[in-house]
Amino acid sequence: MRALPEGLDAARLCQVWIVTRADGVTLGFTDHDRDLVVDGVTCRAGGGWSPGARETAAGYAPGQGAALGVLDDAGITEGDLAAGLYDGAKVAMLQVDWSAPSRLVRLWTATIAAVSREGQAFTATLAGPLAELDRVAGRTFTRLCDARLGDARCGIVVPPDATCDKRWATCVGTFANGVNFRGFPTSPGEDFLTLYPVEGERNDGGRR
CATH class of the missing domain: 2.30.110 (Pnp Oxidase; Chain A)
Incomplete structure (x- = not known):
């Protein structure tokens, strides 16, 4: 007191x-x-x-x-x-x-x-x-989009009964909205830390 x-x-x-x-x-x-x-x-x-x-x-x-x-x-x-x-x-x-x-x-x-x-x-x-x-400040860098479907950052008019799983493929293939995608689809995942060159495989950086 x-x-x-x-x-x-x-x-x-x-x-x-x-x-x-x-x-x-x-x-x-x-x-x-x-x-x-x-x-x-x-x-x-x-x-x-x-x-x-x-x-x-x-x-x-x-x-x-x-x-x-x-x-x-x-x-x-x-x-x-x-x-x-x-x-x-x-x-x-x-x-x-x-x-x-x-x-x-x-x-x-x-x-x-x-x-x-x-x-x-x-x-x-x-x-x-x-x-x-x-308080969360800034953005989270993930492969998934962090915009809400139809909001100002997404920038599309939501079609009836549309849902979005936040993936790059869905944004491009379903909504043709790749220019407004708010994720980082080429970011390496957590498994990237454990990858190493393997003899006999194609080690050109294409596998993440």
Whole structure:
């Protein structure tokens, strides 16, 4: 448990959540019985926010948590959630002295990884800062295509009932789309590491 800085009285503390969307919009919520201004952000009372279950990160594990809330026309709205405006939003949780909101302690920061809804309530799944270590960056070099059939990288209009097994032969033979193939069909496989010249065979590099 984090120790409180000197001068903070646990009896006067409340929870505050500050949410910053990717478009720069910032919203604040508190479990106190009246609105508070914290770090220049008006944190609304009665916004329905409360902490859910939290999984503490161990070592380099990313750690996850949840925040529970209620849809509210003056706060987080159904339309904004549906539009994905809170995807990737930053959430900071603080403990604040409600009698002097400038006196506070920051508990943690997280990113909204997913939002699920049930009626007028929602649950935001929060990923800790180390979750960035799990993010896949760049491309995987494989013989198979990594585009999705019909997407912008694939570039074709999908015929009815078409499926694609991601192979070069299928891309060329079935869809005549070799120019947009997003794999590396001539890449050597794992067995390439174990190959060696064999006496009496044709050792011209054609066998991979």
